[in-house]
Amino acid sequence: MGDTIILTGPTRGLGLAAAKALLRRSPTATLVLAGRNQAELDRLVQRLKRWRPRATLAPLALDLQSQASIRAFASAFRELKLGPPTALILSAGLQFSEGGAVGESGADLTFTNNHLGHFLLANLLAGDMAPEGRIIFVSSGTHDPDNRTGMPVPKIRRAADAAYPAQAGNNDPANVAGPRAYSTSKLCNILCAYELDRRVQLCGRSGPSIMAFDPGLMPGTGLARTYPAPLRLIWSLVLPRIIPILRLAMGPNVNSTAESGDNLARLAVDPAVHGWTGVYVVKKKAVPSSKQSYDTALQADLWALSAQLTRLTPSDGEFSWKVAPPPF
Numbered sequence: 001m002g003d004t005i006i007l008t009g010p011t012r013g014l015g016l017a018a019a020k021a022l023l024r025r026s027p028t029a030t031l032v033l034a035g036r037n038q039a040e041l042d043r044l045v046q047r048l049k050r051w052r053p054r055a056t057l058a059p060l061a062l063d064l065q066s067q068a069s070i071r072a073f074a075s076a077f078r079e080l081k082l083g084p085p086t087a088l089i090l091s092a093g094l095q096f097s098e099g100g101a102v103g104e105s106g107a108d109l110t111f112t113n114n115h116l117g118h119f120l121l122a123n124l125l126a127g128d129m130a131p132e133g134r135i136i137f138v139s140s141g142t143h144d145p146d147n148r149t150g151m152p153v154p155k156i157r158r159a160a161d162a163a164y165p166a167q168a169g170n171n172d173p174a175n176v177a178g179p180r181a182y183s184t185s186k187l188c189n190i191l192c193a194y195e196l197d198r199r200v201q202l203c204g205r206s207g208p209s210i211m212a213f214d215p216g217l218m219p220g221t222g223l224a225r226t227y228p229a230p231l232r233l234i235w236s237l238v239l240p241r242i243i244p245i246l247r248l249a250m251g252p253n254v255n256s257t258a259e260s261g262d263n264l265a266r267l268a269v270d271p272a273v274h275g276w277t278g279v280y281v282v283k284k285k286a287v288p289s290s291k292q293s294y295d296t297a298l299q300a301d302l303w304a305l306s307a308q309l310t311r312l313t314p315s316d317g318e319f320s321w322k323v324a325p326p327p328f
C-alpha cells in the first residue's frame with residue numbers, strides 16, 4: 001500500500017516545499033492538500049500533477065479558524081475513501097504583528113489558528129490513522145526561552161494564559177503581544193503532541209506515532225505577511241539570500257524552505273523514522289524541547305481547555321477522552 005498523506009498549509013512556504021518533497025520521496029502517494037483557498041488549491045493540484053502524474057492529489061477545503069470547517073473536512077476526507085492516512089502533517093500556521101484579535105470561541109486568534117484548529121483536526125482523525133501512521137505537529141524554536149530567536153518567549157503558567165493572553169498579566173504592548181502569542185502557540189503544539197502521544201499509549205495502542213518538528217528560521221515565507229512593508233521586504237528579499245550569514249549570527253537552524261520541507265517530508269515517509277514517537281525533531285534529529293514543554297500538568301490542562309473550547313465529545317475520537325487510569 002502506498003502513502004496516504006494529509007498536509008495542512010500546502011499553498012505556500014514550508015507546506016508547499018513539503019508537498020514537493022513528499023512527492024519526490026513518494027511519487028505514487030495520495031496527497032490530500034488541506035487549505036482555505038480553493039482556487040489556490042486547484043492551481044497547486046494542476047502544477048503538482050504535471051510534475052508527478054502518478055500521484056493522487058485531493059484538494060480539500062479546511063479553515064483552521066472554523067470548527068465547522070474542520071469537522072466538515074474530516075467528514076469529506078472519510079467520504080473520499082482514500083484509505084487510512086499514513087501521515088497527518090499539521091504545517092499550517094500564521095503570525096500576527098499585533099496581538100489582541102480573538103477567534104470564534106473567544107480565545108486568542110493565534111492560539112485558535114495555530115493550536116486549537118490542529119488540536120481538533122488531530123483528535124478527529126487520529127483514530128482513522130494507519131496503525132503505523134505518523135502525526136507531525138509543526139512547532140518552532142521560538143517556543144524555547146533558551147533559544148536566541150529574537151522573539152518574545154512564552155510566559156504562561158496555565159493553559160488559560162495561552163488562550164486569553166490579556167488575563168496572563170504580561171501587560172505586553174500590541175506589537176509584543178502578537179509575536180508572543182505566536183511563540184506561545186508553538187509551545188502549545190508541543191504540549192499537545194506530547195499529551196496525544198501519552199493518550200495513544202494509555203489506550204494500549206502502538207500507533208499512530210506523534211512528533212513535533214521545528215523547521216528552523218525560514219526567511220521568505222508568508223509568515224511575515226502582517227508586518228510593516230519594510231520588514232516584509234527584508235524578510236522576503238534580503239534574508240533568504242544571506243542564510244549562511246544568518247547561520248553564523250543565529251546558529252545552524254536557519255534553512256531554506258526546500259531544506260526544511262524535505263526534513264518534514266522525511267518524518268512523514270522515511271522508514272528510518274519508524275517508531276519515533278513523543279519526540280521533538282530539529283533538522284533530522286530528535287532533541288530536547290523546552291523545559292516547560294515537558295510539564296505534564298500543563299499538557300493535561302491545555303488538553304482539557306482545548307477539548308472544552310472545541311466542544312469535543314467522546315464520539316469525536318478514541319484518544320480524546322481516555323485518560324490515565326487511577327494510580328492503584
Ligand SMILES: NC(=O)c1ccc[n+]([C@@H]2O[C@H](COP(=O)([O-])OP(=O)(O)OC[C@H]3O[C@@H](n4cnc5c(N)ncnc54)[C@H](OP(=O)(O)O)[C@@H]3O)[C@@H](O)[C@H]2O)c1
Pocket residue numbers: 008009010011012013014015034035036037062063064065090091092093094113138139140141186214215216217218219221222223224
Ligand atoms: N518561517 C519560519 O521562519 C518558521 C519558523 C518556525 C516555524 N514555522 C512554522 O512553519 C509553518 C509554516 O509557516 P510558513 O513560514 O511556511 O508560513 P506561510 O508561508 O505563511 O504558510 C502558512 C500556510 O498555512 C496556511 N494557513 C494559515 N492559517 C490557516 C487557516 N486558518 N486555515 C488553513 N490554512 C491556514 C496558509 O494558507 P493561506 O495562504 O490561505 O494563509 C499557508 O498555506 C507554521 O506552522 C509556522 O509556525 C515557520
